[in-house]
Amino acid sequence: MAGYPFLSRQCFFMILICFSIFSSVILASDPPLTLDYYESTCPTVFEIVKKEMECQVLSDPRNAALVLRLHFHDCFVQGCDGSVLLDDTIDLQGEKKASTNAHSLKGFRIVDRIKNKLESECPGIVSCADLLTIAARDAVILVGGPYWDVPVGRKDSKTASYELARDNLPTANEGLLSIIAKFLYQGLSVTDMVALSGAHTIGMARCESFRGRIYGDFQATSGMNPLSQSYLSDLKSICPAIGSGDNNVTAMDNVTPNLFDNSFYHTLLRGEGLLNSDQEMYSSVFGIETKKLVQKYAEDPIAFFKQFSDSMVKLGNITNSDSFVNGEVRKNCRFVNA
Template identity: 80%
Template sequence: MRSSLCSGPFILQFILSALFILKTSLHAIASDPPLTLDYYASTCPTIFEIVRKEIECAVLSDPRNAALIVRLHFHDCFVQGCDGSVLLEDTITLQGEKKASTNRHSLKGFRIVDRIKNQLESECPGIVSCADILTIAARDAVILVGGPYWDVPLGRKDSVTASLPLAEANLPKPNEGLMSIISKFLYQGLTVTDVVALSGAHTIGMARCESFRERIYGDFEATSEKNIFSESHLNNLKSICPPLGGEDNISAMDYVTPNLFDNSYYHLLLKGEGLLNSDQELYSSVLGVQTSELVMKYAADPLAFFEQFSDSMVKMGNITNSDSFVNGEVRKNCRYVNT
């Protein structure tokens, strides 16, 4: 059951508004070239077909691949903007982001991106950036598991840098509190509505025991309904994730429809069964007045969720790296800066 906090919501709203204004002002200082829907119309007209076919093959072979691609896109955009930096490997002269604590065990799908890039290099050499590939691939992956369509603005360049420290600082963590999560989204120019809508991507995908152990041995019982089904689910989670060991054991974040992009995730939050603490906080936190209302809205109206998710994905995809527009490139290999 949710509790209330008298003046908390007003203080929270003031802080969030101030952070958002600050971030918006910082973005206004630099004017990046606009992204456009027809960026590759003349230079690589088959781009969408090539990406779709490769993603279709990957998702049909394993539906979990859809979540892997969406996660890659998210983790890319929250560090230096959507610039393909998450794809870079460590080299003698460059430290990538893959070994950050939030990425080390959770990011996969790199070979899928490699296959798409190889196809595009054969068809349109030196034209399509890896950052744009990730953006289109995430959209197509969502569609293939039942999610909504949205138009994808294009024209990003690949960065020649990466930032492990920013990956550590900017990416939300599984056991993080609501205020910290919201602040990280606001820093990217995203709103509280975007937080709740984009979190809905957890309707697909898996989480490692290490990410949800604290939750299931912590307040899961307190937030969940007291019935035989909830107790059975918790017991199952504990069998997957013991108090010690089994860090790599996995469970679906939405155990009801794990391979279908729908609004089931929000129904689980209403029942107090969010797998990650960062998920359940959206509904159960005493500070979550606005987020809990949005959770209830998306649980009741799947169309509203789909519409907002689409809008929020475009907004997230438009987080740009100003430096990459000036000093960036189109990588020949998504894992390495061009030589």
Template identity: 75%
Template sequence: MVLSLYSLHFMLLTFSIFGFLSLLDAGAPPPLTLDYYASTCPNALDIVKKEMECAVTSDPRNAAFILRLHFHDCFVQGCDGSVLLDDTFTLQGEKKAAININALKGFRIIDRIKNKLESECPSTVSCADILTIAARDAVILVGGPDWDVPLGRNDSKTAGYAMADQNLPTSDEGLVSIISKFVYQGLSVTDMVALSGAHTIGMGRCVNFRERIYGDFDASSRGNPSSETYLNSLKAMCPAAGGGDNDETAMDYVTPKLFDNYFYQTLLKGEGLLNSDQELYSSVFGIQTKKLVQMYAEDQMAFFEQFSESMVKLGNITNPDTSDNGEVRKNCRFVNT
């Protein structure tokens, strides 16, 4: 069903009110601070940075893995480290949710960081904070912007298996649905467009872009010769009849290992790999998003500034339950016994 712009506005307002009331009902958790570990673990940030430097130097794709982990964590129960939990007899984690099972990597990097921090300051630095710091460092290490990371999150003792598929945007979703999921988290349309720019270092699996390349890719890219060549290469590695579901290609095929604004330039050309990305520029509902895509494609500094601001907002999505019932896990994969 096609929604009018009035209907879209009404729905977004409803989600905003619902999110605000939810926060009031839950009660505000203790505020995060920049100097949270200054006295209890003063080397915490340096330890995370050193381990991330090793990880990204050995494989630049590790930057995208950690950034994606952070995003998938924060959209389910808030930024509480729940995405890091393994399944046990008494807990069903989020890792095997349909949207996560083949998409998330980088868990061993977080394990290594946690082991270092447990040696330095036992039971002090939460896994949720580790992941948030590591995501910032990952972006910097591949050429992206820096920002201050507020700290003091607790780790959850629960996970949101069902919430993962409900809350996280999928590759084939339309713009209205994607906006509603961001607004539900307290993030604006501007935040959504800026955070989507993280795909400049991301990879997409064939199963997530098959419908796009055999659907409206030609129409959005207007069939220019360079786009035709690109499309043919995508079809060669991702056949319409099936097979190769887990084969991957870069969402920014020009500078896939560099955090820059080229992702938005691919959208201007109609070459977005995922339908959910191209919708930012091509959707009839994307009056605001189209302008933002154009601005970020033309002005990398504007993109970097907004990305930094939006990442802080993302990282500040909290799980109110962890203020009273949270913990600092000794092992990021399991709750403390």
């Protein structure tokens, strides 16, 4: 295998594609998600979530990115089943302390507040998985992003997977082919990957996540443009090469950090992507398809919004077959019901 790296990579991708097809066959037997699932049992669910998210984003626009990231990290592990919200207990190891989550996930108190409102209005009816999916949509809208319908009817899992959280989620310094493989594993296409990465237009990143990039090939991709050099100097002042500063943060879109738009893709065109995993979509020699998509979304914000909406529905439809059979509606999103 070592002597034939391209052959092994092709085989690897074929296995992933076959797995995705196999998974979709299995998921086809799951109960379908519908837009009117709560019509008779909790007709105000969408309004309750929307009002609470409005309060949260008004108080701090960055809260939109926190909720959106929670949803993404949930769906990539066991499907969209609320497993990312579970705290560790004596009997259960949650996902929050996995290396991919430990320092990047916040927003749990926002979910708690929404859940308390829902339990007061419709006790025992709305799952945490559905709550999080709806809240992610509202978060995007509240900072200028597109609308999409959210099918509901998910159940909350009684399990979590520390191992899958560690292995399934893309990381900041990961190469393009590896990230594509992780999206294919979830049944998401390269187009979905590039569109969903556009969520970084409202995200923040820790110094630990972008240190390798700014002291690595940032200057090579951005060139000697004085503005890029100034931006790089600012980044280095936030994130020292060695020593402290791991928890210092900066926006992944340094132009309009609190607005959901296509500015993120323009940063990639300039070679100024903060994360290696993002810049790879435009600069990697393997990124023939991804480069074209980055250019498309940079030039056409309407096309980006349309694809982002479609890809978010697809992401939200990654289901957990076991949770439909053995799942529940948690009273507290942090713990399995007693």
